[in-house]
Amino acid sequence: MSDLVPHRRSRLGTVVPVVAALPGLTRVAATASVNAAEWGVRTSLRTGWRVVRSVRDPAEAAELVREVTAAAAAVGELAHSVASGVPVGRALVVAGESLADAFEQPPPPPPLSPRSLRERGADLLERSRDVWSNEQGHPAYVRILEELAPDEGRILLLLLQGGPQPSVDVRTGGAVRMGNSHLIAPGLSMIGMRSGVRYADQVPAYLNNLFRLGLVWFSKEALKDPQEYQVLEAQPDVLGAVHSVKFARVVRRSIHLTPFGEGFCRTCLVSEVEAATEVFPEHADPGEAEAAVPPTV
Incomplete structure (x- = not known):
């Protein structure tokens, strides 16, 4: 019986800091949950509208795929960090920064569709009728x-x-x-x-x-x-x-x-x-x- 006392004390020495840390973790988890819920609602509404647009707009579809891929990569990085022993709060901050960088990146400009010769000819004739044009020299x-x-x-x-x-x-x-x-x-x-x-x-x-x-x-x-x-x-x-x-x-x-x-x-x-x-x-x-x-x- 006496042999079990040191063992129980060592276990209590490990458990006490964890119990003491619960309020801080709870606050982090609660804040993350609220932020995640808010972000999820806004993102779901925005994503649903963009999915409708992507059916008709290839550029919007490509941008939506890029953002989904970035979000999946950030979630995978978060899981790997927590599993490696990184504190949850720090891992959430790093994941949030990665998502912010991905979503703040300006989308690539849409490809320019080639103009037909007839459209270019129409523009040329339109410029010829512009009496205020001051173009000098041949193009x-x-x-x-x-x-x-x-x-x-x-x-x-x-x-x-x-x-x-x-x-x-x-x-x-x-x-x-x-x-x-x-x-x-x-x-x-x-x-x-x-x-x-x-x-x-x-x-x-x-x-x-x-x-x-x-x-x-x-x-x-x-x-x-x-x-x-x-x-x-x-x-x-x-x-x-x-x-x-x-x-x-x-x-x-x-x-x-x-x-x-x-x-x-x-x-x-x-x-x-x-x-x-x-x-x-x-x-x-x-x-x-x-x-x-x-x-x-």
């Missing part, structure tokens, strides 16, 4: 600027300020054009030298790109002033092409800005004051003569 100017090399900007500025530029083709046949004529060197010009491009060997590619973008065009007609060709025809590349065959002839052509290219240069490459006050050289309209395809090398 394509932004895209074109992203597709231009710096050297191509120099070429455009030369054409705007310096006017149409001479170019020549070197062909076989001589002055009397005996037999069939073959192209030896197309589209030779001094545009690279006069514009100060960094990569002179890329000028043919630059001109091809400017033609592709609708900024320049290649006329089969010569410029009115024949002196424009004297320096060009004395350049080493032109003389080398002429002397590469027994009979050769030089065909004079010209390179111009298109009306669209002029508008682009005035809007994007010079200041507003210069665009409004400066008188730039005129370029031929590609409708007035046959526009040639860009020269190839």
Whole structure:
């Protein structure tokens, strides 16, 4: 009997602190129960309304699934914490913070449905009827600027300020054009030298790109002033092409800005004051003569 006394005392020593802690645990449990009941009522009402909406709204359905998943994860974390010996009050606080973070996270924006071409066309016509619109420049100017090399900007500025530029083709046949004529060197010009491009060997590619973008065009007609060709025809590349065959002839052509290219240069490459006050050289309209395809090398 006496042997049981120490054992009973040890058990009482363990039980007393637990009994003393009951009021605090009771308060925590009561508060958690009230809060859980209140949250459950509000959540059930809100969830029921959202379930109805989710039937018609895919974005609402996705958000509802996300919140349910977050709540289930928080409950699982709470159970694991209590089982691991974490105090109930602390475990409830951590679970509440996890739920708050999950529910306060802004939902992802709904996916944008692609607009049809007809809808975009209707918007375009609506803007055309807006007399208060102050849009400046063509909408394509932004895209074109992203597709231009710096050297191509120099070429455009030369054409705007310096006017149409001479170019020549070197062909076989001589002055009397005996037999069939073959192209030896197309589209030779001094545009690279006069514009100060960094990569002179890329000028043919630059001109091809400017033609592709609708900024320049290649006329089969010569410029009115024949002196424009004297320096060009004395350049080493032109003389080398002429002397590469027994009979050769030089065909004079010209390179111009298109009306669209002029508008682009005035809007994007010079200041507003210069665009409004400066008188730039005129370029031929590609409708007035046959526009040639860009020269190839």
